[in-house]
Amino acid sequence: MSHPVDDAVSAVRTYIEQHRAAFLDDLVDWLRIPSVSAQPDHATDVRRSADWLAARLQETGFPTAEVWPTPGAPAVFAEWPSGDPQAPTVLVYGHHDVQPAAREDGWSSEPFEPVVRENRLYARGAADDKGQVFFHTLGVRAHLAATGRTAPAVNLKLLIEGEEESGSPHFRALVEEHAARLTADAVIVSDTGMWSEDTPTVCTGMRGLAECEIRLHGPGQDIHSGSFGGAVPNPATAVARLVAALHDEHARVAIPGFYDGVIELTDRERELFAELPFDEGQWLRTAKSRATHGEAGHTTLERIWARPTAEVNGIGGGYQGPGSKTIIPASAMVKLSFRLVAGQDPDHVEKAVRAWAAEQVPEGIRCEIAFGPATRPCLTPLDHPALRSVVRAMGRAFDAPVRFTREGGSGPAADLQEVLDAPVLFLGISVPSDGWHAPDEKVELDLLLKGVETTAHLWGDLAEYWRHAP
Amino acid sequence: MSHPVDDAVSAVRTYIEQHRAAFLDDLVDWLRIPSVSAQPDHATDVRRSADWLAARLQETGFPTAEVWPTPGAPAVFAEWPSGDPQAPTVLVYGHHDVQPAAREDGWSSEPFEPVVRENRLYARGAADDKGQVFFHTLGVRAHLAATGRTAPAVNLKLLIEGEEESGSPHFRALVEEHAARLTADAVIVSDTGMWSEDTPTVCTGMRGLAECEIRLHGPGQDIHSGSFGGAVPNPATAVARLVAALHDEHARVAIPGFYDGVIELTDRERELFAELPFDEGQWLRTAKSRATHGEAGHTTLERIWARPTAEVNGIGGGYQGPGSKTIIPASAMVKLSFRLVAGQDPDHVEKAVRAWAAEQVPEGIRCEIAFGPATRPCLTPLDHPALRSVVRAMGRAFDAPVRFTREGGSGPAADLQEVLDAPVLFLGISVPSDGWHAPDEKVELDLLLKGVETTAHLWGDLAEYWRHAP
Known part of the structure; x- marks a missing residue:
């Protein structure tokens, strides 16, 4: 008799294996649309990207998939009710606009003509953020296939904005306008990354x-x-x-x-930071700096994440x-x-x-x-039940212990936290070498599929454990 | 029997009164030349200004009057030997180039079409520095007329540069190149001002x-x-x-x-500064500032002049x-x-x-x-014999006690001091309201003629007392 968790893992993997090619073809289609929100001459492309995504989400099975206009670029909203009145509601956040890119900036191939080299998909937006939005489409299908359900175990909502790379000027107003339809028990942000390919991590807060x-x-x-x-x-x-x-x-x-x-770091959090395979020399090279410098009594990771x-x-x-x-x-x-x-x-x-x-x-x-307008910090307590679900789902997908990071930057996630009064969790599979905002942006295909796998496990886990939340 | 000093004063005044109209006509001619050294399209005008001055100095009687080229705008050098082997040598410094000016900057009349209103001559360069250079021409003639001499009592040299308003980029090299011909026992700089119309002053140093x-x-x-x-x-x-x-x-x-x-201020120097009719409120308005601020233990004048x-x-x-x-x-x-x-x-x-x-x-x-290249400070000791001569000559011209100031700014005078190893003295008759570098620059005609009068007395006094210098 097989173990039910192992069964679920292998059912999910089988489904993904079967649908992987079509999934990648679709993603490539989307990546061809140069949805650069910062460049006015790409305004039509950003709208086309929103329309494309809404259509694709309907094909995925979302009963509702709408393009929400803003005074700038449109967002996409989709909703797939669980049918179970007890089911928690989860809102996934991502964005479909991308940074500017041109071949002459140093790209090895055209930024809007996606190519796969050595199991990596190169294109502007591959990691930031189309790839990470898109893994949710195959993820929810794998969840249904592996569980035999016809609707997700959670009430699943997606809000994919179109102006993140332009500073999200209309995002807060959009969230406030549609707050009633966006209500959620938790927000999952898929617009961050992991420590490295070998070290799956969950981000637990942003400054x-x-x-x-x-x-x-x-x-x-x-x-x-x-x-x-x-x-x-x-x-x-x-x-x-x-x-x-x-x-x-x-x-x-x-x-x-x-x-x-x-809120000071707990000893446990400081230990968890210290356990990460942090190489200060390497970090300094990334920071293009000659020395570290900062608040006495804190490590570099504490300084950039938690101070x-x-x-x-x-x-x-x-x-x-x-x-x-x-x-x-x-x-x-x-x-x-x-x-x-x-x-x-x-x-x-x-x-x-x-x-x-x-x-x-x-x-x-x-x-x-x-x-100027401020952005609030957000922090998920380590013992939050939704965080535990994310960690378990990711652990199953990666077959590895999941560690914790934070993010030193700030993002629109804080608006969701504040307006919707819901905890924010981060589920990102990108790695530092993915080249966000840089030439030759890429996504590791293996990691992309781990993202699919994680969400395939996540919704069931969340539904099961959330109701036992304190 | 009349007093010889009174005789000299009245002889000088008579001569100036007789030649005043022609002197002003000539100055107006010169002021019509827009010798703006900072604007390349006026390069010809700056050369024309130099030629005009050299010709005028020859007419005045200078046996030597040359235009000295530089890699930029030319200077004018003139020399009138005394004939007396015991006579000291004095080098007068000034400049014939002017700041840019255009009617639309706020001038009441065309900046290069000089006009007299209420006994003031309005034109770019009227005070800075053509007027102050030009009073030396009538001054030396009045000196000869009043003393019956055919050559000045001092070996008189003039060096009138053409790039002062452009930062004197070639001045030091020019002085070094011609150092042998420029040797002097004292340098008289006529490119500064007095405290006010009512308070004749001699500047004794620049920072x-x-x-x-x-x-x-x-x-x-x-x-x-x-x-x-x-x-x-x-x-x-x-x-x-x-x-x-x-x-x-x-x-x-x-x-x-x-x-x-x-070199710290002596008590006597501090007293002399304190005797000046300084109005801090008025000074703050000139400084367009709300408060004074500076080194503790010093007055505002000490701060700007001597610290x-x-x-x-x-x-x-x-x-x-x-x-x-x-x-x-x-x-x-x-x-x-x-x-x-x-x-x-x-x-x-x-x-x-x-x-x-x-x-x-x-x-x-x-x-x-x-x-960048530095400028040295210069300071004339209060008991310097040449300074005493300047004070006496000015006192006769102004019929008023002469007080002492310093200058907070810095100038090419320091190069003369250093290269020629000669003390620098300042003889300027401009007043703060003359509008240097501003629209409606003017010179007070009465003061301009006091400048003439001062130099008419100065050369004889210098020759007489210099040889008794310690």
Whole structure:
């Protein structure tokens, strides 16, 4: 008598093996559409990509598959109810737009003419994010085939936006507008990656982001540094002193109140980070940097994944051309971004920054601060039942222990978490070598099919364990 | 029996009154030539201006008047030997090129069509510097007329450059090339101003200038502040910390060795500064600034005239456009200028800055420093015999006590001081309202003639007292 889990694994694999060729043909079709949201002359292509996906999701079996317009590029929404009134509802997030790409940027082949070389599919969007959206189509079919169901074990919803590569300018409004149809018990984001091919991982959180520009005004116009130098406040000096006051001698952010609410890493989480096969030399090469530097008492992984930061993204004032110009500039500015971690409130951070800056600015300098829209941090507790389901499903697909990572960046997932009041989980199969936003973007075909396999196991597992959630 | 000084004063005044109309007509002719050295399409005009001046100096009586070519715009050299083997030699410095000007910049009349309104002559160059060069022509004639001499009491040399408004790029080389013909016991610079119409003053020094650009290199290219933020050194933060370390809490320059050699103000000099009718509110309006700020323990005049400074002229790095870009920039730079006072050595300052910067820069950041050519400070001791002559000559012309100022800016005078190893004195009659480099530049005709009168007295006085110099 065979073990039921083994049975399920092999049924899923058989189904995938049978449908793999058609699945890849379809994906290649989609990748041919240059859905570059940042380039206005590709607006038609982005719409074509949305139409193509909606049609494909209907063919997959989704009773509902709609193109949702926005003031920019359209999103695709699809829904496949479980039929079981007890079933949890899961919303999958991804995006169908892609980064710009041109052969002359250094591609080995045309970016919108997909080719397979050495079991890798090369095309713009192969990993970011069409490949990772698309594995859900074969995944849900494999789930049905292996379980004999006619509808998924969860109420399955997909929201695939069309402007992620352009900063998701209309995403939050779209989610708010359709909040009633998007309600979910959990959100699964398929737009991230794993540690490496050999180390399957689940991301458990993303940092949030608050951004501001601080402009300091000195003289009413640039004035002569010979006539006035040494006797009036210089806004460029003031902006530098402000930035220098951002961090203390332990490289901690020195803004009073900045760390309020920060959820500190548990010892267990720090251990889990430390268990990852992290090669700092290799990481430094990726960062194109000569040395690590950051908050005392934390490792590099802790610093980029689990600690809030203050970084200067840009600074400017006065004369920056060739040669010299002996002026005291009229103004100077700095663009700061603050990465936030779970427990931090962007509004509170904004207030803290404003109060701190007002305190720092010397007499005779006027300070102007503008904050952009903030992104909240998100974090899935390690013991969350949905996270346990993702880990189990991935473990079955990869036949390997699944470890945990986090993501240092920030994304629209936080809007879903906030508007829908649902936990966000990450299911991505991309690896660092996939070349997101770079020439020769590719997806590893074996990993792509592991993604299919993971989702094929996930919906049943989620349905079964979710109802036992505390 | 009349007093000989009163006789001389009235003889000079009579001569000037008789020749005033022709003098002004000639100056107007010269001001019609738009000798804008910064604009290549005026190159012919700058040459025409040099030719015009050389011809006019010959008519004045200078046995030698030559146009000296440079790789840029030409200078004019003229020489009128005294004939007395004991006579000191004086070199007058000025410039015949002017700042750009166009009616649409806000001029009330055409900048190169001189007009007199309310006893003021309006034209580009009226004060800076054609008017102040030109008063020497009538001045030497009045000197001869009043003394009955056929040659000046001093060996009189003029060097009138053509690129001052373009930063004098070839001036030092010109002076070095012709050093043998330019030798002088004193240099008189007529390219500065007085405190005000009511307060005749002599400038006794200019600050020097050392300039550098410091570029700090971080990552090999801009990197993502989400992926790497908080874990590698940010060159924009580093440049800000460097700038913040420039000054201590007393606004003194904190670079070790920076103040080495500085000649401190004497109590007498501080008293003389304090006696000037300085209105800080008015000065702040001129500086278009809201507050004064500078080295503790010094007044504003001391700060701008007699204290060395470190100012940021420009700072830049990373993204400075609209909106935001979440990067850690690859590099950031700052342009610094250091005003130097007598006793400071630019080479020593450069070494001090380099050592200090190397010390400040954090691990993982590469520092690149480029210094431009420096200008030395110059200072005339208050008891210098040539200075006493200038003060006496001015006192006679103005019938008022002459006070002392300094100049916060830096100029090519320092090259003359250094190459010719001669003290530099300043004789300027311009006032702050004359609008140098601004629309409606003008010269007060009464002051212009006081300039004539001053030089008419100066050469005799210098010849008489110089030989008694210690």
